[in-house]
Amino acid sequence: MSVTCPEGHESETTDYCDRCGAPIGAPAAATVADPPLDAADVDSERVVDTDRIPERPAPAEAERCPRCQTPRTGDDRFCEVDGYDFLVGGQEPRPRPVRWELEVTADRAYYDSMESDGVAFPTDFAARRFELDGDELLIGRRSASRGIEPQIDLAGAPEDEGISHRHAVLARAPDGSYSITDCGSTNGTSLNDDPDAIAPGDAVSLVDGDRVHIGAWTTIAIRALPA
Amino acid sequence: MTEFTSETYQNEYLPSGGTEVNAVVRVTAWGSGAAGARTTGAAEIVLVDVSGSMNYPGTKIRAARDATTAAIDCIRDGVEFAIVAGTDTAREVYPGDGRLLEASDKTRSAAKKAVAGLKARGGTAIGQWLVCADALFAGAPGTIHHAILLTDGRNENETADELAAALSKCEGNFQCDCRGVGADWEVDELRQIASTLLGDVALIREPRDMRDDFTEMMERAMGRAVNDVALRVWAPQGAEVAFVKQVAPAIEDLTARRSTVNELTGDYPTGAWGDETRDYHLRVTVPARAVGEEMLAARVSLVVDGAAVSEAKIRALWTDDEALSTRVNAEVVRSTGQAEYAEAVQEGVAALREGDDRTATKRLGRAAQLAHALQDDAKLEEVGNVVDIDDPERGTVKLKGAVDDLDVQALDAHSTKTTRTRKPAS
Numbered sequence: 001m002s003v004t005c006p007e008g009h010e011s012e013t014t015d016y017c018d019r020c021g022a023p024i025g026a027p028a029a030a031t032v033a034d035p036p037l038d039a040a041d042v043d044s045e046r047v048v049d050t051d052r053i054p055e056r057p058a059p060a061e062a063e064r065c066p067r068c069q070t071p072r073t074g075d076d077r078f079c080e081v082d083g084y085d086f087l088v089g090g091q092e093p094r095p096r097p098v099r100w101e102l103e104v105t106a107d108r109a110y111y112d113s114m115e116s117d118g119v120a121f122p123t124d125f126a127a128r129r130f131e132l133d134g135d136e137l138l139i140g141r142r143s144a145s146r147g148i149e150p151q152i153d154l155a156g157a158p159e160d161e162g163i164s165h166r167h168a169v170l171a172r173a174p175d176g177s178y179s180i181t182d183c184g185s186t187n188g189t190s191l192n193d194d195p196d197a198i199a200p201g202d203a204v205s206l207v208d209g210d211r212v213h214i215g216a217w218t219t220i221a222i223r224a225l226p227a
Numbered sequence: 228m229t230e231f232t233s234e235t236y237q238n239e240y241l242p243s244g245g246t247e248v249n250a251v252v253r254v255t256a257w258g259s260g261a262a263g264a265r266t267t268g269a270a271e272i273v274l275v276d277v278s279g280s281m282n283y284p285g286t287k288i289r290a291a292r293d294a295t296t297a298a299i300d301c302i303r304d305g306v307e308f309a310i311v312a313g314t315d316t317a318r319e320v321y322p323g324d325g326r327l328l329e330a331s332d333k334t335r336s337a338a339k340k341a342v343a344g345l346k347a348r349g350g351t352a353i354g355q356w357l358v359c360a361d362a363l364f365a366g367a368p369g370t371i372h373h374a375i376l377l378t379d380g381r382n383e384n385e386t387a388d389e390l391a392a393a394l395s396k397c398e399g400n401f402q403c404d405c406r407g408v409g410a411d412w413e414v415d416e417l418r419q420i421a422s423t424l425l426g427d428v429a430l431i432r433e434p435r436d437m438r439d440d441f442t443e444m445m446e447r448a449m450g451r452a453v454n455d456v457a458l459r460v461w462a463p464q465g466a467e468v469a470f471v472k473q474v475a476p477a478i479e480d481l482t483a484r485r486s487t488v489n490e491l492t493g494d495y496p497t498g499a500w501g502d503e504t505r506d507y508h509l510r511v512t513v514p515a516r517a518v519g520e521e522m523l524a525a526r527v528s529l530v531v532d533g534a535a536v537s538e539a540k541i542r543a544l545w546t547d548d549e550a551l552s553t554r555v556n557a558e559v560v561r562s563t564g565q566a567e568y569a570e571a572v573q574e575g576v577a578a579l580r581e582g583d584d585r586t587a588t589k590r591l592g593r594a595a596q597l598a599h600a601l602q603d604d605a606k607l608e609e610v611g612n613v614v615d616i617d618d619p620e621r622g623t624v625k626l627k628g629a630v631d632d633l634d635v636q637a638l639d640a641h642s643t644k645t646t647r648t649r650k651p652a653s
């Protein structure tokens with residue numbers, strides 16, 4: 001299928017002309033009206049380009065997704081409803097990891113980087129695993145006297161006393177992934193190779209393979225498990 | 228199956244008459260499978276320096292043997308591999324006879340035995356080692372080719388032209404990560420090799436660190452599942468692609484590596500991909516249009532076997548609203564700063580080595596200022612190991628009385644490594 005752009009070029013691509021780059025099918029003014037972002041915002045805006053494709057009514061003979069019957073948008077590769085791949089055809093839907101696991105280990109490299117005074121590195125530590133289940137999970141050390149019962153309880157010998165009883169919270173995002181928020185712990189929480197602690201109260205999203213460092217020698221790796 | 232997704236970070240608004248469009252395109256590959264998934268379709272060669280200098284101190288050759296043994300342990304069953312010992316010539320240590328062998332318990336243990344017998348003597352001619360690897364890889368067509376090069380010294384028994392000739396012979400045939408041990412190797416030399424062969428460069432400070440580093444490199448190489456991926460850039464008629472730079476995980480200027488697809492489209496090589504994220508900074512100059520008009524300034528796709536697997540659009544929108552057109556995108560600013568940091572460090576270190584104190588102070592001062600602005604404490608610390616930083620905000624530094632050569636080497640070697648800002652959870 002080829003279309004004609006406002007400049008009169010024949011174009012194989014139907015969103016913008018494949019010769020001069022002029023938009024096809026929608027006035028630019030529609031996008032200019034987007035609310036400006038705060039210039040002081042230090043985080044970059046995330047422009048997912050598919051969001052910018054102007055809505056167009058599908059032509060009557062438009063190809064339909066064989067799975068959900070939604071008309072195909074232009075020459076988009078994936079069905080916008082269920083992600084069917086028009087190019088490759090009916091394959092398995094994208095394998096999204098739906099289960100997450102934590103592996104808690106005593107991490108010598110992290111311990112060495114901390115130079116914690118008077119805290120010994122444990123000689124005998126078996127890795128602990130937690131499968132994540134729940135929208136909000138507390139990482140900490142249980143304290144009967146203070147009534148703190150973390151879901152991810154790291155109490156018990158050998159115990160990393162650098163971990164606060166109420167240390168950090170894992171929260172599940174709508175897409176199933178988790179973020180971590182330090183609850184104002186005494187010694188802080190850091191990620192991967194970043195020597196700086198994350199700011200208390202700020203949720204930071206975690207991806208498969210991230211390593212969370214807490215206490216004097218504890219590293220928690222988060223892993224996606226196959227569904 | 229590996230999937231690719233891409234996102235564009237840019238300020239698409241241009242002032243009236245504006246022609247320069249900057250954007251960072253972030254490409255993420257996922258679904259290659261957890262480490263361990265790959266069993267076939269890969270070939271791995273370890274090139275280990277056994278020149279005479281590896282005897283000083285003697286721990287170096289022992290550590291090299293140890294690291295090579297560790298690397299062999301990481302090679303998965305079914306991966307074809309070979310070990311090459313390099314001096315002023317290249318010697319196939321295992322399996323020999325110009326071939327690769329499939330990894331198995333038996334072949335790995337035989338290879339380790341051969342490595343245990345390596346002695347250090349002779350000179351250094353890295354080009355020869357690469358050509359030897361190239362010939363070996365040719366015996367395993369259609370697989371992902373990866374090499375690890377370990378050296379402690381300068382390329383002394385070969386001219387720069389000979390090395391360049393060897394590199395152009397190998398380019399595109401395999402990827403090579405380079406590791407320098409100690410303070411005597413030429414950073415520029417290894418950077419040239421790694422850059423041409425789409426690998427990275429790092430300093431191994433202490434011979435005993437080699438084992439961990441080799442293990443990590445090998446795991447990364449084995450995790451790669453998609454070979455021969457190109458970044459394809461289309462720009463409209465009348466536009467010009469000013470540059471294409473990879474800016475994360477390390478800075479690599481790809482501009483000159485363009486191969487023409489058609490009049491408006493070019494491909495830039497990116498090597499093999501595993502599950503990972505890379506950022507590309509593109510600058511495109513476009514013919515200006517009237518205020519209120521829009522234009523697609525570039526279409527950036529990742530191409531595997533000739534088919535596009537992801538696509539990002541870089542747009543230009545002309546506006547007379549200064550609040551929009553003067554906005555800067557944080558990712559673009561960061562990428563620009565990181566590229567300038569690498570340049571400042573490399574020029575500063577070169578000046579330092581030549582004894583040009585004035586240029587060294589100026590350029591390393593600028594590097595400190597940029598590291599400070601990028602809030603990159605690791606970089607700031609590396610600069611601080613070489614110069615005394617008085618005021619990072621203003622970039623005022625003083626040369627130190629005595630500097631550890633290894634610190635200079637580390638600053639130089641790591642200058643192109645970049646860190647990405649973490650996106651806060653929404």
